[in-house]
Amino acid sequence: MEHVHTQYRQPADRYEMARICSMSVSYFSLLFKKITGYSYVNYVQKTRVDHAKALLRNGFAPISEIADKVGYSDPLYFSKLFSREVGMSPREYRRG
Numbered sequence: 001m002e003h004v005h006t007q008y009r010q011p012a013d014r015y016e017m018a019r020i021c022s023m024s025v026s027y028f029s030l031l032f033k034k035i036t037g038y039s040y041v042n043y044v045q046k047t048r049v050d051h052a053k054a055l056l057r058n059g060f061a062p063i064s065e066i067a068d069k070v071g072y073s074d075p076l077y078f079s080k081l082f083s084r085e086v087g088m089s090p091r092e093y094r095r096g
Helices: 002-006 014-020 025-036 040-057 063-069 075-086 090-095
Strands: none
Touching: 002 040, 014 025, 014 040, 025 040, 040 063, 040 075, 040 090, 063 075, 063 090, 075 090
């Protein structure tokens, strides 16, 4: 979890994380979900969205720049993911 929070822009994929932890991918995935309540991929997405929320609250950078800062090269995909996670678009979140 610490690795995800410090390297959220380019975290290791779950196969690499399993190798780092000396576990099989299935066991790593099982333990990660048991401990966090999220799959590894969903945890990475949630962490990125949380960082994006902070950037949206504390600045005026364009949404495309914020998307890139949190690890998404496609701002449309970022907006879709953000909306699904938060319940509003990044632009609405910034205004609210």
